[in-house]
Amino acid sequence: MKALLLVDIQNGFCPGGNLAVPEGDKVVPVANRLIEEGGYDVIVASQDWHPADHGSFASQHPGKQPFQMGELCGRPQMLWPDHCVQGTSDAEFHPDLKMDEIDYIQQKGENPAIDSYSAFRDNDKAAVTGLAGYLRAQQINELDICGLATDYCVRFSALDAVEMLPGVQICFIEDASRGIDQKGVKAAIEEMRGKGVGIVRSRQILKD
Numbered sequence: 001m002k003a004l005l006l007v008d009i010q011n012g013f014c015p016g017g018n019l020a021v022p023e024g025d026k027v028v029p030v031a032n033r034l035i036e037e038g039g040y041d042v043i044v045a046s047q048d049w050h051p052a053d054h055g056s057f058a059s060q061h062p063g064k065q066p067f068q069m070g071e072l073c074g075r076p077q078m079l080w081p082d083h084c085v086q087g088t089s090d091a092e093f094h095p096d097l098k099m100d101e102i103d104y105i106q107q108k109g110e111n112p113a114i115d116s117y118s119a120f121r122d123n124d125k126a127a128v129t130g131l132a133g134y135l136r137a138q139q140i141n142e143l144d145i146c147g148l149a150t151d152y153c154v155r156f157s158a159l160d161a162v163e164m165l166p167g168v169q170i171c172f173i174e175d176a177s178r179g180i181d182q183k184g185v186k187a188a189i190e191e192m193r194g195k196g197v198g199i200v201r202s203r204q205i206l207k208d
Contacts, residue, residue, distance in 0.1 A: 001041045001042065001138055001139050001140045001141060001142070002039065002040050002041050002042075002140070002141075002142040002143075002144070003040060003041065003042040003043070003044060003135060003138065003140045003142070003143050003144070004034055004035070004038060004040045004042075004043045004044070004143075004144050004145075004146075005044050005045070005046065005119060005131075005143060005144070005145045005146075005147075005157065005161075006031055006043070006044070006045040006046070006097070006102070006146065006147050007045075007046050007119060007145060007146065007147030007148060007153050007154045007157050007177075008046055008047065008048050008084075008147055008148045008149075008153050009024075009027060009028065009031060009045070009093060009094050009097050009147050009148060010047060010048060010084055010090070010091060010092060010093055010094065010148070011089055011090050011091070011092050011093075011094060011095075012048065012083040012084040012090040012091060013048075013083075013084075013148040013149060014028075014094055014148075017083065017090055018081050018082060018083040018084075018090050019080055019081050019083035019084075021148050021149045021178050021179065021180055022178060022180070023178050024148050024149070024178050025094065026178060027146065027147060027148065027176050027177060027178055028094050028096050028097055029096075030146075030173075030175055030176040030202050031097060031098075031146065031147070031176050032096070032097065032098045033202065033206060034144075034146070034173070034176060034202055034205060034206070035098050035101045035102075036098065036101070037206050038144070038202075038205050038206060039205075040144075041138070041140075042103050042104070042135070042138050042140060043101055043102050043103050043104075044102065044103060044104040044105070044106060044131065044134070044135070045093070045099075045102050045104075045105050045106070046105075046106045046107075046108055046119035046131070046147075046153070046157065047084075047091065047093065047105055047106070047107045047108070048083070048084035048091065048107075048108060048109050048116075048153070049084065049086050049091060049107035049108060049109055049110055050082075050083070050084050050085050050086065050091075050109045050110070050112075051085070051086060051110065051112050052082070052085050052086075053112050054082075054085075054109065054112045054115075055072045055073070055077075055112050055113055055114070055115070056072060056077060056078075056079065056080050056109075056115040057079065057080060057081070057082045057083075058070070058079035058080065058081065059082055061079055064079050065079075066079060066080055066081040067079065067080075072113070072114065072115060073113055073114045073123075073124055075123075075124070077115060084109070086110075104131075104134055106119050106129050106130065106131040106134075107129075108129055111127065114126075114127075116129075117152050117153045117155075117156035117157070118153065118156035118157045118159075118160040119131050119153070119157040119160075120132050120157060120160040120161060120164050121160055121164070123156075128164075132160075132161075132164040132165060135165060135168075136165070140165070140168060141167065141168055141169065142168065142169045142171075143161055143165065143168050143169070143170050143171070144170075144171045144172075144173055144200070144205065145157055145158050145161065145170065145171070145172055145173065146172065146173035146176035146177045147176070147177055148177065148178060149177075149178060149179045149180045150172075150177045150178060150179035150184075150185045150188050150189070151179040151180055151181055151184030151185050151187070151188045152179075152180065152184075154172065154177050154179075154188070155188035155191065155192060158170055158172050158192050158195075158197050159191070159192065159195055159197075162195050162196055162197060169198065170196070170197045170198065171197065171198035171199070171200050172189070172192050172197050172198070172199055172200070173200055173201065173202055173205065174189070174199055174200065174201055175201045175202050176202050
């Protein structure tokens with residue numbers, strides 16, 4: 001059984017959003033082709049779903065500005081602009097994404113005391129989401145991952161998938177993803193490759 005995980009393809013990470021990833025909206029048509037023609041048995045999506053007082057927001061740290069380093073839960077934390085706040089249009093999926101085909105949505109980042117880049121668990125690895133259990137229940141043995149942003153949520157999701165879904169083949173779809181910082185994207189891809197994640201492009205999947 002083969003699954004596709006779409007990571008955080010939300011308005012907040014696309015142009016015009018509160019934490020826009022450069023060309024973030026360019027992943028949408030590629031993701032839609034994968035949804036329609038990729039031959040997946042299961043399609044899942046993660047959704048950043050922050051409370052308004054989330055501790056990763058620079059606004060919650062007096063004197064700090066977005067993209068400065070701070071501290072959260074006793075560990076270094078990149079401080080972000082307020083983004084993907086529950087119930088706002090910023091948190092909604094991109095309007096062109098084919099949501100009707102998505103079988104399961106995993107919300108994340110709801111605990112204000114800890115950030116959650118990964119779709120599988122919080123950054124401190126103490127609390128897990130239900131995603132790994134859901135995929136195990138579907139008897140998934142192949143998982144392709146793409147979305148926003150390569151150097152943060154996609155990277156952490158792929159690395160956690162390797163650890164939490166032993167025996168499952170994990171691939172990262174490069175052209176269906178975009179990152180915040182190109183140096184960070186390169187480092188993320190190398191780290192994923194080093195942990196056994198396959199690095200592929202959508203044409204390889206669609207051709208199959």
